[in-house]
Amino acid sequence: MSSSNGKRPLVADKRATSRKPKSKPAPARAKKPRRVRAASRNPVVWLFRAVVRLVWGVGWRVGALVLIVTALAVIYYAATLPPVSALVDGRSRGSVTLLDRDNKVFAWRGEQFGGQISADTVSPHLRNAVVATEDKRFYGHFGLSPRGIASAVRINLAEGRGPLSGNGGSTITQQVAKLLCLGVPYSPESGMTEAEYETECRRTTLGRKVKEAVYAMAMELRYSKDDILSIYLNRAYLGAGARGFEAAAQRYFGRSANELLPSEAAMLAGLLKAPSRYAPTANLQLSRDRAATIVKLMEEQGYLTAAEAEEARRTPATLSEAAEARAGGYFADWVMDMGPTFLTEETTEDVVIQTTFDQRIQKAAEEGLQYIFDNKVRDGSEAQAAIVVMSADGAVRAMVGGRKFKGVAGQFNRAIQAKRQTGSAFKPFVYAAALDMGFPPNTTVRDEPYCLDVPGSGEWCPENYTRTFAGTVTLTQALAQSLNIPAVKVFERVGREAVVKIAADFGLASDIAVGPAVALGSSESTLLEMTRAYAGILNGGSSVDPYGLIELRLKGEEKPLLVQEGGIGERVIQEGAARQLTFMMHQAMEVGTGTRARLEGRPAAGKTGTTSASRDAWFVGFTADYVAGVWMGYDDNTPLTGVTGGGLPAEIWHEVMTRVHEGLPVHELPMEAPQAVAQQAEPRRQQPTRNQPGNQTERVIINILNELFGSR
Incomplete structure (x- = not known):
């Protein structure tokens, strides 16, 4: 029904019943319950995943932080790094380069740096x-x-x-x-x-x-x-x-x-x-x-x-050649000790040392020694040997401190570190005192039974190596045959103190005790000391100071910091006495105990030495050009078997000096033969007094004189 004013009512019209009714809306579909995965119901897996998520969450952050810190550290270090030129030579110590007498490198010490x-x-x-x-x-x-x-x-x-x-x-x-x-x-x-x-x-x-x-x-x-x-x-x-x-x-x-x-x-x-x-x-x-x-x-x-x-x-x-030879190891060690430590062992600079070393002579010494040990010494022998070769002014040309140098610096050097009794190699200094006092080489002395009363030790009767007596002999014959009794008699005649002083002035000042056994070599010396003393005889009677360093300078510098001009010192005996003694020692090699050392076509002079029980065997001698000393023995003082100074040491000396003189012209020895027979050199027959030279109270008591020194 419509309203009076013609407007449609606000109430909806009734639907005709005959009209097909609208279909009912479909009922809301019931929500299916969400299916819970099995994994979510497993607490272990859930916990694992939670840990992974936590680790990942923390890890990437920590990783990023580490990466940032590392990058910053790298950048910081890079900014502080010095120029490359400041890093190429990182040595805290310098090096020492050793040159031989011909200015050729033969050895190095310290850390060598060849340059950038x-x-x-x-x-x-x-x-x-x-x-x-x-x-x-x-x-x-x-x-x-x-x-x-x-x-x-x-x-x-x-x-x-x-x-x-x-x-x-x-x-x-x-x-x-x-x-x-x-x-x-x-x-x-x-x-x-x-x-x-x-x-x-x-x-x-x-x-x-x-x-x-x-x-x-x-x-x-x-x-x-x-x-x-x-x-x-x-x-x-x-x-x-x-x-x-x-x-x-x-x-x-x-x-x-x-x-x-x-x-x-x-x-x-x-x-x-x-x-x-x-x-x-x-x-x-x-x-x-x-x-x-x-x-x-x-x-x-x-x-x-x-x-x-x-x-x-x-x-x-x-x-x-220098690297292969590995020459002069012992010599190099010795020279390093001659310079100031702050320029050698502890140098912070690169140092160059010119030396007296002669690689040819060193090779001769090593080859001569090896030849004897290869051909004359039994296999497996532990016997040692040392050699020193020098000029008459004390310039050392070669040094062998032992049979094998292992290439390591600082090895035991028997040529300069081993103090051993010298035996009869000391006798030339007994006769040097007599000659210097005016006794000529043909002065006679009786080789006969002889005894001395040694205070504190009783009677001492020296014996010759052969246990025989030669009767009346000249000083030349006594030295050539290395007779002990004449040597002791001359020692007593000229005065013990006089002999000891001459020996000390020549360089044998190794605590020599003033007793009668000194005449037979009871005192101890090194091979270098013995060789220098013989060099004094060769040069006419003046002492020498062995040297190997000629000059020391910094690498790259021309002006040397240290210079050695020569080793000749003060006169010890008269030149005439030295020339006469050279003649006597020449006879020792020609007709005496040193004949195995004799050089073919070249005059030489020398003396053998053997100590008690053959614990040490020596031969020291010289030509007009070079002086050489040879020592042989065991480091632990084990006696040598069948070895005397006139045996293997003399043969080593011969082999070495033959090689040393190859190609050199022959020069005559500075020697003087005797002219006339002089007085006897018998000791005075009077009671010793404290004021007489050679009869002062002994500095040490000699308790084993009869055992010692039946030697040549």
């Missing part, structure tokens, strides 16, 4: 050999080689070592970081020795490896690859005191590092693994075997063609 080199100036074979051996990915990484580290850990674990023990997988950059000790220079004030400091720098721990990695990346950021390689080439230790490849090239091959052949470069690169073990001066064959391995690596990595590699294997590196 760079990767772009050295032989390309050397650069390639080092990279092939130590770090074939050197030019492709940023200081670290994860592949190399993983491989090294795998090898170490497979060989039963710790992951950081043995192979380190270090790149060249990491090795440089270690050589630089992570930027911490050595300081004596640290309380560590230099050796302890280097050991600490090489120590491998996890913390130190982390620092090493950071420092390596800093170097990669600061320096070029060639800069890093240059530091390595200059600082690496390569054995035999050589620091850096330039020093090693000069030390082993006598040439610069920019001239090295593939075989030589491979040998030097092979030293990086174990310098002392593979040093060619220690074991040349082992060093060559190692070099062959390096050559193979170079070939595999394309640095050498097959033909070049084959040539390197076919003609392996050979040592320079």
Whole structure:
């Protein structure tokens, strides 16, 4: 029904019933309950996932923080690194180069540094050999080689070592970081020795490896690859005191590092693994075997063609003459002790010492000694020997301190350190006193039974080596035959103090006790002292001071800091007496106990010496050109078997001096033969008094005189 105003009512019209009713809205579909996954019902898995989410959430943040801190540390270290030129020579000590009398290098001491080199100036074979051996990915990484580290850990674990023990997988950059000790220079004030400091720098721990990695990346950021390689080439230790490849090239091959052949470069690169073990001066064959391995690596990595590699294997590196000879080890040690310590053993500068050393004479001494031991001494003998050769002014030309020098500085040098009784080698100084007092060489003395009353020891009756008596003999005959009784009689006649003083003035001042047995060599001396004393006889009666150092200067400087001008000192006996004594000693070699030392066609003079029970055997003598002394014995004083001074020592002297004089003109000895028979040289037949020379109270009591000195 409509309203009166014609408007539609607000109430809806009723629907006709006949009208098809609307379909009922579909009932709301019941929400299916969410299927709970089985994993959510497993608390273990849920906990694991929660932990993973926590670790990841913390881990990436910590990782990012570590990365930022590492980057900052790398940048900081890179900013503080000095220029490359300040890092190439990291030695805290200097080196000593020793030159012989011809200005040729024969020995080195300290750490030798040949001078700064760079990767772009050295032989390309050397650069390639080092990279092939130590770090074939050197030019492709940023200081670290994860592949190399993983491989090294795998090898170490497979060989039963710790992951950081043995192979380190270090790149060249990491090795440089270690050589630089992570930027911490050595300081004596640290309380560590230099050796302890280097050991600490090489120590491998996890913390130190982390620092090493950071420092390596800093170097990669600061320096070029060639800069890093240059530091390595200059600082690496390569054995035999050589620091850096330039020093090693000069030390082993006598040439610069920019001239090295593939075989030589491979040998030097092979030293990086174990310098002392593979040093060619220690074991040349082992060093060559190692070099062959390096050559193979170079070939595999394309640095050498097959033909070049084959040539390197076919003609392996050979040592320079100086390196091969390893000459003058004992001599070099002795000379090092002659200079001031701050310029030798403890020098912080590079020093050059010119010496009196003669490599030809040294070789002669070594070969002569070896010849006798190879041909005259039983196999396996532990007997030792020492040799000194010098000029008449005391300039030492050669020194053998023992049968085998092992190439290590500081070995026991029997020529200068072993004080041994001299036996009859002392007798020339008894006769020197007599000649200086005016007794000519043909003065007579009775070789007969003779006894002395030694205060505190009783009666002492010396005997000759042969246990026989020769009757009346001249002083010349007595010395030539090394008769003991005449020597003691002359000793008593001229005065003990006079003989001891002359011996001391000639250089035999090793606590000589003034007793009658001194005449037969009871005092102790070194071989160097005995040789210098005989040099005094050769030069006309003046003392000599043995010397080996001529001048010392800093490397690169012309003006020397130290100069030695000669070793002749004050006169000890008259020149005429020295010439007469030379004649007597010449007779000892011609017709006396020293005939085995006689030189063919060249005059020489000398004297044998053998001590009690043959514990020491000597021969010391000279030509007009050189003086040589030989000692033979055991280090523990074991008696020699069947050896006297006139035996093996005289033969060694002969072999050495024959070689020394090869090619030299023959010069006459400065000697004077006797003219007329003089008075007898019998001791005075009176009671000794405290005021008489030679009869003062003995400084020591001689308790074993009868056992000692039945010697020649």
